[in-house]
Amino acid sequence: MNALHFIWFEFIFCAALIGSAGYQLSRHGDAISRRTGLSGSWIGLALLATVTSLPELATGITSVTLAQAPNLAVGDALGSCVVNLLILVLVDFFYRKEPIWHRADRGHVLAAAFGVVMLGFVLVGLLIGQTTPSQGKMMAASAAQWGFGLTTPVLLVLYLVAMRTVFKYERENVRQAAQQLSPQPERQTGDPLPTLRHAVTRFTLAAAVVAGAGVWLPFVATDLAQVMAWNKSFVGSLFVALATSLPELAVTLSALRMGALDMAIGSLLGSNLFNVAIIAVDDMFYRPGMLLAEVSPVHAVTAASAITMTGLAMVGLFFKPVGRVLRAISWVSLGMVGMYLLNTYVLYLYGQ
Structure with a gap:
């Protein structure tokens, strides 16, 4: 077995581990939701999104410290946001009852809106970082003094505010639903509902498997990309982003299989918040200067693409289209696919 075949074997083995553990995450996350009374949206946004985004976190920190590859770090984080939104399109395709935008809880708009705001700050940081050389040196000196760029504390505060706000919104929704005294139908998973302790234990074990395989996966993907001689912006935003998004894909499809649609959507939107x-x-770990000033300007295209795709998702959640284009996906999902393909084309042509 030569080196390339061995790397492919590692990649497939990681993907298989993530797929099997992802099903357990969704199953026991759903059990935790039903045992505790927390909404599936919140379980997806807080628990599943955090676990499935650990590969991006490990890849980013490793890229800016050991590998000194800031393009790979930023490309992976932003590229994963775009890939997660593309997974929403896959959910729309596989959910044959009706377009997911018609069925999904409108409360997901809140998480999507925070995602747009955070991505907007990243885009501003990228554009500021790509100014004239003299201004860039001034910003780098300022970043070296503080240890991070100006947008970094804003992003961290926004993430905490987003999680708190969505939690309060979901808690109020659960309270109002309980007051209506109209029992909700039980989701049929084919297995008896486990106890809360059993569900938490199994969820933790599955999370450990996903985290371990997910942290290993980016290194395998990077080795494979280097063998294929792809540029770092393209690798980070597309190939490594696809690899590190495999946990989200596994969890989402498993949740969809169980009928936990809101958990699937919440996991993807929450993962995007975590990715930003x-x-x-990453900026706090990057010592040479301001991270967003040291990367390729092509990442601004990925950030803008993620903003556009999230905006389309918000339109779908509000407008709730019923029809499908060619009986496949809704026009909202079709627009998201078009934006993803445009972003891929630009990265392939102009990535560094």
Whole structure:
């Protein structure tokens, strides 16, 4: 077995581990939701999103410290946001009852809106970082003095505010639903509902497997990309982002299989919030200067693409379209696919 075949074997093995553990995460996350009374949206946003985003966190910190590859770190974080939104399109395709935008809880708009705001700050930071050389040196000196860029504390505070705000919104929704005294139908998973202790234990074990395989996966993907001689912006924003998003894909499809649609959507939108916060964490670990001033300007295209795709998702959640284009996906999802393809084309042409 040569080196390339061995790397592919590692990649497939990691993906298989993540897929099997992802099903357990969704199953027991759903059990925790039903045992505690917390909404599936909140479980997806807080628990599942954090676990499935650990590969991006590990990749980002390693890229800016050991590898000194800031393009890989920023490309992975922003690229994962775009990939997660593309997974929403896959959910729309596989959910054949009706378009997911018509069925999904409108409360997801709140998490999506915070995502747009945080991505907007990243885009501003990227544009400021790509100014004239003299201004860039001044900002780098300022960043070296403080240890991070100006947008970093803003992103971290916004993430905490977003989680608190969504939690309060979901808690109020649960309270109002309980007051209506109309029992909700039980989701049929094919297995008896486990106890809370059992569900938490199994969820923790599955999370450890996903985290371990997910942290290993980016290194395998990076080795494979280097063998293929792809540029770092393209690798970070597309290939490594696809690899580190495998946990989100596994968890989402498993949740969809169980009928936990809101948990699936909450996991993806929550993962995007965490991914943007990872850029702030990466900046704090990046010692040469301001992270967003040291990367390729092409990442601004990825940030803008993520903002556009999130905006389309918000339109779908509010407007709730019913029809499908060619009986496949809704027009909202079609627009998101078009934006993803445009972003991929630009990265392939102009990535560094």
